[in-house]
Amino acid sequence: MVRTVTPPFSKLLVANRGEIAVRVIRACRELGIRTVAVYSQADEDSPHVALADEAVPLGPPEPEASYLDVGKLVDAARRTGAEAVHPGYGFLAESAEFARACEEAGLVFVGPPSEVIASLGDKDRARRLAERLGIPTVPGHPAADDDTLERAACALGFPVLLKAAAGGGGRGMRAVYNPSEFREALASARREVRASFGDDAVLLEKYLDRPRHVEVQVVADRYGDVVHLGERECSVQRRYQKVVEESPSPAVDPHLRSQLADAAVRLVQAAGYVNAGTVEFLLDRGGRFYFLEVNTRLQVEHPVTELVTGVDLVHLQLWVAAGRRLPLRQEEVSWRGHAVEARVYAEDPERDFSPSPGPVLLLREPHLPGVRVDSGVRQGQHVPVHYDPILAKVVAWAPDRPTAVARLAQALQEYVLLGPRTNLDFLLDVVTHPAFVSGVLSTRFLEEEFAAWQPPPPPPEAVAVAAALLARRPPERSAVAAIPPADPWERLSGSRFP
Ligand code: ADP
Numbered sequence: 001m002v003r004t005v006t007p008p009f010s011k012l013l014v015a016n017r018g019e020i021a022v023r024v025i026r027a028c029r030e031l032g033i034r035t036v037a038v039y040s041q042a043d044e045d046s047p048h049v050a051l052a053d054e055a056v057p058l059g060p061p062e063p064e065a066s067y068l069d070v071g072k073l074v075d076a077a078r079r080t081g082a083e084a085v086h087p088g089y090g091f092l093a094e095s096a097e098f099a100r101a102c103e104e105a106g107l108v109f110v111g112p113p114s115e116v117i118a119s120l121g122d123k124d125r126a127r128r129l130a131e132r133l134g135i136p137t138v139p140g141h142p143a144a145d146d147d148t149l150e151r152a153a154c155a156l157g158f159p160v161l162l163k164a165a166a167g168g169g170g171r172g173m174r175a176v177y178n179p180s181e182f183r184e185a186l187a188s189a190r191r192e193v194r195a196s197f198g199d200d201a202v203l204l205e206k207y208l209d210r211p212r213h214v215e216v217q218v219v220a221d222r223y224g225d226v227v228h229l230g231e232r233e234c235s236v237q238r239r240y241q242k243v244v245e246e247s248p249s250p251a252v253d254p255h256l257r258s259q260l261a262d263a264a265v266r267l268v269q270a271a272g273y274v275n276a277g278t279v280e281f282l283l284d285r286g287g288r289f290y291f292l293e294v295n296t297r298l299q300v301e302h303p304v305t306e307l308v309t310g311v312d313l314v315h316l317q318l319w320v321a322a323g324r325r326l327p328l329r330q331e332e333v334s335w336r337g338h339a340v341e342a343r344v345y346a347e348d349p350e351r352d353f354s355p356s357p358g359p360v361l362l363l364r365e366p367h368l369p370g371v372r373v374d375s376g377v378r379q380g381q382h383v384p385v386h387y388d389p390i391l392a393k394v395v396a397w398a399p400d401r402p403t404a405v406a407r408l409a410q411a412l413q414e415y416v417l418l419g420p421r422t423n424l425d426f427l428l429d430v431v432t433h434p435a436f437v438s439g440v441l442s443t444r445f446l447e448e449e450f451a452a453w454q455p456p457p458p459p460p461e462a463v464a465v466a467a468a469l470l471a472r473r474p475p476e477r478s479a480v481a482a483i484p485p486a487d488p489w490e491r492l493s494g495s496r497f498p
Pocket residue numbers: 089090091166167168169170241242295298299300301388
């Protein structure tokens with residue numbers, strides 16, 4: 001669809017790590033763009049470093065000294081002669097300051113202009129814009145002092161939800177059920193928000209009862225043209241963080257879809273938006289929708305949209321960032337089938353899903369028809385403790401939802417990772433749960449159905465193989481054979497380990 005007559009850029013720096021850096025580097029290679037990776041000392045053995053044409057060390061593992069250091073990143077781009085910078089998601093992807101530093105250094109930031117990031121990144125400002133356009137928003141109160149917020153909460157009626165004005169990743173989010181808990185919850189939200197974002201502005205919203213999270217993907221070029229690529233449902237969340245996402249949403253009919261898309265397109269058009277972005281909404285139990293926020297970047301869950309539309313979102317981002325016109329009109333966007341994604345994390349379900357770093361002793365990613373694995377990890381690599389513990393995303397496509405869900409379950413069953421603990425068993429139980437299978441979901445689904453969930457004991461053969469690999473002995477052939485083969489070559493060649 002995006003044809004590489006002339007690559008949009010000659011060289012691009014990817015200011016990120018892990019699976020999203022790998023994803024962006026691959027897209028660049030497809031388009032004939034040379035790539036520069038950046039990496040901290042904790043990421044010397046990461047796949048994104050090996051895959052890029054060049055790699056620039058950033059120094060210490062701490063994010064502030066590496067992937068969040070604007071000066072180092074801009075300097076690396078200049079020294080390597082990169083024309084553009086792709087921020088991925090997380091880290092500096094929604095930093096207006098980073099976008100501005102790129103602009104001032106003459107680098108193309110692959111995202112919206114810095115002033116657009118600044119205006120939409122503030123939840124209060126984004127919400128005022130939505131209200132001006134007549135787009136429904138959740139009743140609430142903008143960031144204010146403690147007394148004002150307390151009065152507003154009482155006027156709104158409990159429960160209410162506290163959230164960071166500059167927020168993201170669910171940090172600072174607190175549901176408050178009665179007035180006596182309000183002050184303490186507000187103080188604790190402010191503390192968390194100050195630590196995460198250096199700014200303790202907290203706003204207030206009515207806490208909706210078991211809504212769904214539905215979001216619309218848009219892409220805009222510099223000439224005011226905007227297309228939407230339909231919606232994603234992301235109601236399966238733990239602590240306000242998405243775990244499983246899909247497209248289309250089982251709760252959205254054609255009428256609602258056109259209303260959501262119309263609201264999303266009008267909002268980004270009014271904001272002067274350029275590049276890919278996501279407009280998030282909540283859907284209440286009566287089918288009404290409310291604007292939530294805009295994510296001014298590529299989302300973790302973008303692959304489900306790519307699989308149902310056939311559009312490569314990173315190609316589009318690069319295309320419009322280079323100042324070219326959108327290569328497709330709205331009428332040319334079509335949807336086919338259903339896609340479901342599960343996020344694989346290095347986290348220990350037995351310890352409340354806390355990060356589980358360490359060496360990857362054995363890795364067999366699933367190879368199945370209709371399954372895409374976006375991975376940022378390889379066998380032998382040491383998963384660092386310093387960053388978001390996402391390892392990979394498994395995404396299944398099929399002509400219909402039940403088949404896509406069954407395929408995802410099959411893929412998760414065939415996914416083998418020994419070393420760090422993972423949430424693979426959890427994901428498998430989630431996507432085979434009757435409520436998930438039937439598509440009847442809310443953002444509290446995991447809280448309600450999985451609060452007491454315990455991981456099954458690891459299969460003895462996995463324990464035996466992991467122990468042997470840790471002790472640097474060849475594992476028993478019979479134990480290796482009992483682990484489901486993901487790769488036919490691996491099966492043919494028997495046990496070949498590092
Ligand atoms: P989505 O899943 O919709 O793409 P998330 O809110 O889950 O968006 O954020 C994507 C990634 O970015 C996650 O890994 C999250 O931890 C991280 N992240 C989000 N906001 C911030 C932020 N303000 N600062 C640092 N990391 C963030």
